[in-house]
Amino acid sequence: MHLLEISDLVVAHDPRTLERLPVRRDEIVARLTAAGDRRGARIAAGLVCDGDGVLDPYAVDRRLVAVHTELQRLSEELRIGDRIAELLRPILAAVRTADPTSPLRVVDVGCGLGYLVRRLAASGVLAPDGTADAVDLVGVDFNAALVDEADRLARDENLPCRFVRGDAFVLDEPATVYISTGVLHHFPAPDLDGFFAAQAAAGAAAFCHYDIAATGLAPIGAHIFHRARMRDPLGRHDGVVSARRAHDDATLLRAAAHAEGMVPLVYEPRGRSNPFCTTLRPVIGVRPALLPALREALGRGASGRLVGERELR
Template identity: 65%
Template structure:
C-alpha cells in the first residue's frame, strides 16, 4: 500500500468552484492509520481543529506556507532552476524554430506552490524576454503568497488560483516540479492527456528519480533542512512514491505526443540524480530539440528504451 502525503489530505477544494472545503481531522487520521502510517496520523492529531473536529484552515495555510518556504530553500540549494533551464532552454529554442508563432510564448507551471520556479525564471530572465511566466495552483493561500513575493521582488510574472488546464489563455509549454508523484494510476495518464488535447506544443515535468537511494537521501536531507515534522514526513514519502521510468514513459505516451525521458535511471549516477524530467513534444519538435540539446541529446530516450532495457 502506498503511503500518503499529509499535505494532500489536510486541504480540500471543490474541483468546479475552486472553493475551500472543510476537512475533518478524524477522517484524515483514519486514512493515515488505514495506510499503516501511525507516525503521520500522530502529526495530524497535533494540528488545531474547531469544536466540530474541522481542521483550522488558517493554521493549515500557515503551516503549508512555512513548509513550502523551506522547500524553496531546498530548491535553491539543489540548483533546481539551473537544471530546469538546461532542458527548458533547448525546448523553447525548438518551439521557436518550428512554430510560426513569434511570441510571447506562455510557460505555465502546474502546481506552482509559492512559485519559486516562476519567480527564479523571472528574476534571471533565463528563458528570454519573449516567454510569459505563469504559475497556477489549486491552493489559494500558496498562490496568494506567491503573488505577494513576486510583487515584493518586482518580478514580471503572474500567479493564478485554479486549474492549469482551464485557463482562458493556452499554454505553449507546461512545466512542473515535484507534482507527478501525486498522480496515481489512470490519473497520471489523464494528466498527460489533458496537455495533449490542449494547444500546447510541449510539456516538461521534473520529479524525483525513482532510484534505490532516493528515500534514504530524502530522509537525510529533509531531516537536516526541514523543521516541521510534516515537511520531513512528506519529503520522504514523496521519494517513495516516485514513478519508475517505465511508468512515466507509458503514461506520457498519449495521442499527439512523443514522450521522452531525460537521464533514465540506468544511465545516471544515483548519488547525483535527484530530479529528472519526462518531456512530451509534438512530433515535429523532437529533432529540433535534439539539435538544440547538442551532446546532451544522448541522455534523451523514448519508449523504445523500455524494449531495449528489457532485453
C-alpha cells in the same frame, strides 16, 4: 501499503469551483492509521481544529506556506531553476525555430510558492536577448494560500510573472510548454494519463515535468536532505513519502504516451544515470516536428540522455 502525504489530506477543494471544503481531523488520522502510517497519524493528530473537529483553515494555510518555504530552500540547493532552464531553453528554441513569431508562454502546474517561475522571471534565462518578459511566465496551483503568497513574493521583487488558482487537470491557462516540479507523485498512476493528455489537447508544443527519480536511494536521500533542511515534522514526513511514491520511468513514459500527437521521452533515465546525483529528472512530451530542432539545440551529449520507451527496454 498505500502512501499518503499529509499536505494532500489537509486541504480539500470542490474540483469544479475550487471552493474550499471543510476537512475533519479524525478522518485524516483514520486514513493515515489505516495506511499503516503511525508517525503521519501522530503529526495529523496535532493539527489545530475547532470544537467540531474541523481543521482550522488559517492554521493549515500558515503551516503549508511554512513547509513550502522550507521546500524552496531545497529547490535552491538542488539548483532546480537552472536545471529546468537547461531543458526549457532548447525546447523554446525549437519552438522559435518552427515559428519565430509565436508568443511563448510557460505554465508551471502545481507551482506552490512559485519559486521556479519567480526564479525564471528574475534571471531572464529563457529570453534569447536576456529580457524576461519575452516569455510569459505563469504559475498555477489549486491552493489559494500558496498562490497568494507566490503572488506577494513576486510583487515584492517586481518580477514579470503571475500566479493564478487552477486545477492541474482542467488547464484554463493555455501554454507553449507546461512544466512542473515535485508534482507528478501527488497523482496516482492511472490519473497521469489524463494529466498529460489534457496538455496535448490544450495545444501545448511540449511539456517538461520534473519529479523525484524513483531510485532505491531516493527515500534515504530524501530522509537525510529533509532532516537537514526542514524543521517541520509535516514537511519531513511528506518529503520522505514523496520519494517512496515517486513514479518510475516506465510508468511515466506509458502515461505520457496518452498525450496525443506528442513524443514521450525521459531525460536521464534511472538505468543510465548516477543514482547519487540524479535526484529529480523530467518526463517530456514534444511535438514530433520539433524533435530534430530540440536535439540540435541540446547538443550531442545532452541529446543522448533523452530516451523513449524503446531505448529504455
